[in-house]
Amino acid sequence: MTKGKRNKMLLSLSIALTSFIAFNGNANAAVAAPRIAEQTSLEQGSEVKQARTSNEALQDWKNWVDDHAYSLNSIQPESFESKIASNKFEDLEMLKPLLHDKRIVFLGESSHGVAEFSLAKTRIIQFLHQEMGYNVLAFESGMGNVMNAQGKIDKQSAQQTMKDGIFGVWWSKETLPLFEYTKKTQSTEQPLMLAGFDIQQQGAFTDGGWLENNQLAKQFSEVENQLVDWTYSKDLKGYQKAKPSIIDVYKQVKSQIPLKEKELKAAYPSEPHITKLMERTLADRIRLAEEYVELSIQSNVDIEQNKYDSFFKTMEWRDQGMLENLLWLAEEIYPTEKFIVWAHNDHIRKAQSEVMGSPYALNLMGERLPDIYKKYSYVLGLYMASGENASNARETWSVLPPVKGSTEDILSSTKKPYTFIDLRNRQNERGNSWMFEPRISYSWGVIQESFVPRDQFDGILLIDKVSIPNYIE
Known part of the structure; x- marks a missing residue:
């Protein structure tokens, strides 16, 4: 028998076995069919692909x-x-x-x-x-x-x-x-x-001139500097004592925003959302003073x-x-x-x-x-x-x-x-x-x-x- 006739016979047998499984549920034939198909593939000279190297x-x-x-x-x-x-x-x-x-x-x-x-x-x-x-x-x-x-x-x-x-x-x-x-x-x-x-704090963000209140503007400038110093401190108890007065100044400045909208717009004419942004920034400062500075001080100690x-x-x-x-x-x-x-x-x-x-x-x-x-x-x-x-x-x-x-x-x-x-x-x-x-x-x-x-x-x-x-x- 020639190689071509043998391959045809094996292929026909594989198809027949597959059909038999479909109609009779023969588990043994289910195993035999792939094996015969694999053997047919090998006999036809196909190569198993090798994994590529790195x-x-x-x-x-x-x-x-x-x-x-x-x-x-x-x-x-x-x-x-x-x-x-x-x-x-x-x-x-x-x-x-x-x-x-x-x-x-x-x-x-x-x-x-x-x-x-x-x-x-x-x-x-x-x-x-x-x-x-x-x-x-x-x-x-x-x-x-x-x-x-x-x-x-x-x-x-x-x-x-x-x-x-x-x-x-x-x-x-x-x-x-x-x-x-x-x-x-x-x-x-x-x-x-x-x-x-x-x-996070990045130095003073406003000079406070729009407040038209020299005393409050000075207090604001002072707490901005204090907050920076405390952030790099290791004195947690000292900060906890100073914290309420720092937060109070920020709240006072924030309370002036709706009263000084005209002055804010004049000071920052190219920022159309100045009042909302100022309110948000001061709210962030209060959050920093309430939460972040204590975390930072503890971090300085732990490091x-x-x-x-x-x-x-x-x-x-x-x-x-x-x-x-x-x-x-x-x-x-x-x-x-x-x-x-x-x-x-x-x-x-x-x-x-x-x-x-x-x-x-x-x-x-x-x-x-x-x-x-x-x-x-x-x-x-x-x-x-x-x-x-x-x-x-x-x-x-x-x-x-x-x-x-x-x-x-x-x-x-x-x-x-x-x-x-x-x-x-x-x-x-x-x-x-x-x-x-x-x-x-x-x-x-x-x-x-x-x-x-x-x-x-x-x-x-x-x-x-x-x-x-x-x-x-």
């Missing part, structure tokens, strides 16, 4: 990234007078279908001390504002401080607005173009409005004994406050506007508590975001592959080389200076399985973390080489 998998992933990633032409902010020509943003057009139904775009960063992150985010903000109607920019900075900066934006320089509004970690020549752009948009039909959502639970509580308290403020801005102040949020990756990641190796593997703001907001948000994480970055204290250190198989290593395969990849709109397949399983990445360029990229971000922008900011004192 090197083969890595090459598959890099090949896929080469085919699916986008390269940005530039991260330099566009010059602006009244309008930026749309063709200046051709390399960002791929964002339009990804964001067309998204109300909030979160722009993260793995370090606050990277010049290129501020440049790239500024250019993306210009695109989102001008081309897609995102008219509110919310910073990981004090609500009252940014309120103050927005309220006086037409009265002062862009640099002063930057310094009044945001934390000093971003006071740089690379961030300044954003505030120059924002200032110029105020005279257009589509101004970019600045907002802050951080609840000396290498105990960190109380410190983690202060972080989660802060992030809960930031979330509440962001949602309040979105629902009460700008209910019909689309938002851009500027913050560290840790605050905006969608499952920060699941990040292995992070010193802050906690339930932070992004993870606490209500599901409806997650549905209509897009979280973009920024990472770096080489160069230098700075700590919040402006200490400089080198970015560690990417670990083989890390997110940075995989995205670096494009050999482009600025690589963007969308994660959200992907199904798990051979070439992109890397984004559906734990990968190594570096926070601050030196802290090794492991997380599932697609569980944390909707997209990633990798900047190949970075440098420290040119800080403005």
Whole structure:
């Protein structure tokens, strides 16, 4: 009998046995049929596919990234007078279908001390504002401080607005173009409005001149300084004695808001929501005095004994406050506007508590975001592959080389200076399985973390080489 006739006979027998099982329920035949089919397959010369090696998998992933990633032409902010020509943003057009139904775009960063992150985010903000109607920019900075900066934006320089509004970690020549752009948009039909959502203290947010009460304004200034000092203290009992008088001053100032609405509007003419924002900021100060400062003092005591639970509580308290403020801005102040949020990756990641190796593997703001907001948000994480970055204290250190198989290593395969990849709109397949399983990445360029990229971000922008900011004192 020839091989061909034998195979035909085996195949016919397999079909016959399968039919017999269907009509007679013969369990033995149910086992026999697959075995005969398997034997037929082997006799026909088919090969059993071997699992790929880690090197083969890595090459598959890099090949896929080469085919699916986008390269940005530039991260330099566009010059602006009244309008930026749309063709200046051709390399960002791929964002339009990804964001067309998204109300909030979160722009993260793995370090606050990277010049290129501020440049790239500024250019993306210009695109989102001008081309897609995102008219509110919310910073990981004090609500009252940014309120103050927005309220006086037409009265002062862009640099002063930057310094009044945001934390000093971003006071740089690379961030300044954003505030120059924002200032110029105020005279257009589509101004970019600045907002802050951080609840923690960031220095005095108002001079109190609008109170027209020198004694109360002086008391207000004093308690602002006292609150900072107590936050770094270890004297819990001392604070508990001082606390009622501090809270009383804040309540007195807050009670003046409805009586001084005209004066507030005159002091902050470019902030149309000044009364609501002032009330909210002072309510936050009262919450800080009532709850946060004691947590912070306990944290200061515990850290000396290498105990960190109380410190983690202060972080989660802060992030809960930031979330509440962001949602309040979105629902009460700008209910019909689309938002851009500027913050560290840790605050905006969608499952920060699941990040292995992070010193802050906690339930932070992004993870606490209500599901409806997650549905209509897009979280973009920024990472770096080489160069230098700075700590919040402006200490400089080198970015560690990417670990083989890390997110940075995989995205670096494009050999482009600025690589963007969308994660959200992907199904798990051979070439992109890397984004559906734990990968190594570096926070601050030196802290090794492991997380599932697609569980944390909707997209990633990798900047190949970075440098420290040119800080403005």
